[in-house]
Amino acid sequence: MTAGGVLLGAAIGLVLLLWVANLIRHDRLYIGYGVIFVVGTLAAIVVLIVPSLLDAVTRGSIALLPVASLSIVPLALFTFLMVYVFAQITILSNRVTRLTQELAIRNTRQEPDAGARAADER
């Protein structure tokens, strides 16, 4: 991979990281989903910037799955799309959470006190 390619890959990774972090901070991406994207992106950036790791991964991937290097582009787009989809799921999930909490609070009931009642009857 050329130096330009490494820089571009790392830049895309950083943009993805910042986007994911910002979504989590604003409660628009569930932390459990976000942490997977963050760890995956950090791992990809480390592979990109450590030449020996990049060589090993490139050799391994070509041996297992010989595809054109351009296939990285749809992979990157797919990752961004995944983050967007999970953010939408999180937004819906947050609505369900708020509704569940609101219903629980509004419908909170005082259980009768059987012990006190028995004492009164005595």
Add this chain to the structure above:
Amino acid sequence: MDIQPTRRSQSLVAIPAYNEAATIRTVVDRVRTDLPECDVLVVNDGSRDRTAAVLSGSGVLLANHLCNLGYGRAIQTAVLYATRGEYQQLITLDADGQHDPAQIRPLLAEFDRGEWDILIGSRYVARKRYDGVPVGRRLGMQLFSQLVGLTAGRRIYDTTSGLKVIGRRTFAALADWHFIDFHAEALVYLMRLGFRIGEFPITMDERRHGRSMYSALSHVKYPLKTVLMLVLGVVQASVTRRRAS
């Protein structure tokens, strides 16, 4: 919505419960015996067992989540309830019977001195060591304790304790922020906002019934999630403080 008519006290004891039918009634009865002046709220977090049924005739306030939202959200429901009920303090404890309700009164007495916004019942603050804790858990406790010290300027030795006294001043911050389990990530966020969080020594029993809320996979995900949320909490607290000033 105003829920004041149900309020009899300044203090609300909240017990989040998920599938704790084996222990919840004993815990509730002990709390009501030891702290008769407090209201007791059980947040039944979508339990699939008889948790709600065994509380029949117990005299507690029962809030039912229609589905399981997790420990953090159950605590948040209690915070929202306490806010609307205008309670002055919220006391949280676990439903598994590991906390001795008799230890709440000295904890409350310390809290009433007014030095803290949140006071944590801590298993480790007295010795400042994690003796007798399994190695993996000990490493986690040390890591998060150190991280809290580094990011908030003061070490908290028991970041995962479920026994806490939470003062009214912190309710709004807790209702707004999407903390995970009210552990290190929430403590750092609150400390960075300027709230005073302290620890008070307590002892805790081993769990005898039910299962821990942490599965094998969550032992890997929990530290990653908490560290990420802790970092974002620091950022969010800075943004909030800047906006406020």
